[in-house]
Amino acid sequence: MSPSPQKPSLSPASPPPIFAARGLRKVYHTGDLNVVALQGVDLDFHTGELAVLLGASGSGKSTLLNILGGLDIPTSGSLHYKGWDLSGGGERTLTQFRRNCVGFVFQFYNLIPSLTARENVALITDIAPDPMKPEDALDRVGLSHRLDHFPSQLSGGEQQRVAIARAIAKKPEVLLCDEPTGALDVNTGITVLEAIERINRELGTLTIVITHNAAMSAMADRVLHLSDGHIVKESRNAERASVSSLQW
Numbered sequence: 001m002s003p004s005p006q007k008p009s010l011s012p013a014s015p016p017p018i019f020a021a022r023g024l025r026k027v028y029h030t031g032d033l034n035v036v037a038l039q040g041v042d043l044d045f046h047t048g049e050l051a052v053l054l055g056a057s058g059s060g061k062s063t064l065l066n067i068l069g070g071l072d073i074p075t076s077g078s079l080h081y082k083g084w085d086l087s088g089g090g091e092r093t094l095t096q097f098r099r100n101c102v103g104f105v106f107q108f109y110n111l112i113p114s115l116t117a118r119e120n121v122a123l124i125t126d127i128a129p130d131p132m133k134p135e136d137a138l139d140r141v142g143l144s145h146r147l148d149h150f151p152s153q154l155s156g157g158e159q160q161r162v163a164i165a166r167a168i169a170k171k172p173e174v175l176l177c178d179e180p181t182g183a184l185d186v187n188t189g190i191t192v193l194e195a196i197e198r199i200n201r202e203l204g205t206l207t208i209v210i211t212h213n214a215a216m217s218a219m220a221d222r223v224l225h226l227s228d229g230h231i232v233k234e235s236r237n238a239e240r241a242s243v244s245s246l247q248w
């Protein structure tokens with residue numbers, strides 16, 4: 001373990017973390033320029049937790065989420081998910097990890113326009129080892145009445161909920177959400193966050209949501225503040241606020 005002033009969040013009563021990141025550093029090389037996006041991050045995450053990762057633009061949030069999701073690897077430091085070495089295990093390990101363990105939700109929904117909601121979700125359920133039915137996934141995000149609608153026939157919030165259904169249909173242990181409400185107005189954003197919170201609560205999926213929006217902190221178990229590539233503050237909520245009470 002690399003020495004660092006940042007303390008991992010394990011309390012004595014906690015079960016072992018499923019993610020353990022130590023000294024994560026990420027440097028992007030672009031021409032002559034080196035951008036240090038992460039400067040030595042130590043973090044643990046536990047099953048069932050809902051964590052909000054807050055930070056200004058450029059603070060390193062997406063870089064961290066992409067590394068946690070196996071879309072990228074750190075320049076140095078280590079990342080373990082259960083028994084898997086995601087920092088040094090190679091592309092095959094990352095592919096297996098992404099395919100079996102992680103669902104992603106991004107700001108833009110990336111649905112296939114020529115497929116219905118059900119068919120967009122079925123794209124994933126057709127290749128996952130033990131998926132839920134597309135109809136069940138869409139039911140969990142409150143879209144049972146929109147199964148045969150095409151993306152162009154759905155509102156932005158509904159499209160994002162289809163994207164969430166697609167992400168959770170393979171029953172991932174981890175759900176990673178990068179600015180899931182960034183393109184939505186407040187009320188629509190609330191319905192999307194309600195869907196995410198419900199998935200976390202009902203399925204016990206470790207859920208990490210990144211946002212600029214400090215108001216979302218109240219819905220989390222734990223809030224991590226990222227600044228300039230460092231975790232500068234970590235706090236826990238004694239209770240999670242209901243999503244419908246959030247305002248911004």
Ligand SMILES: Nc1ncnc2c1ncn2[C@@H]1O[C@H](COP(=O)(O)OP(=O)(O)OP(=O)(O)O)[C@@H](O)[C@H]1O
Binds near residue numbers: 035055056057059
């Ligand atoms: N592929 C890349 N190549 C070079 N630099 C990059 C790359 N991706 C990110 N960066 C830089 O790394 C830093 C962190 O970027 P990152 O996208 O992780 O921040 P962020 O907190 O998610 O920002 P935002 O909220 O604006 O999405 C920024 O300075 C960014 O310009």
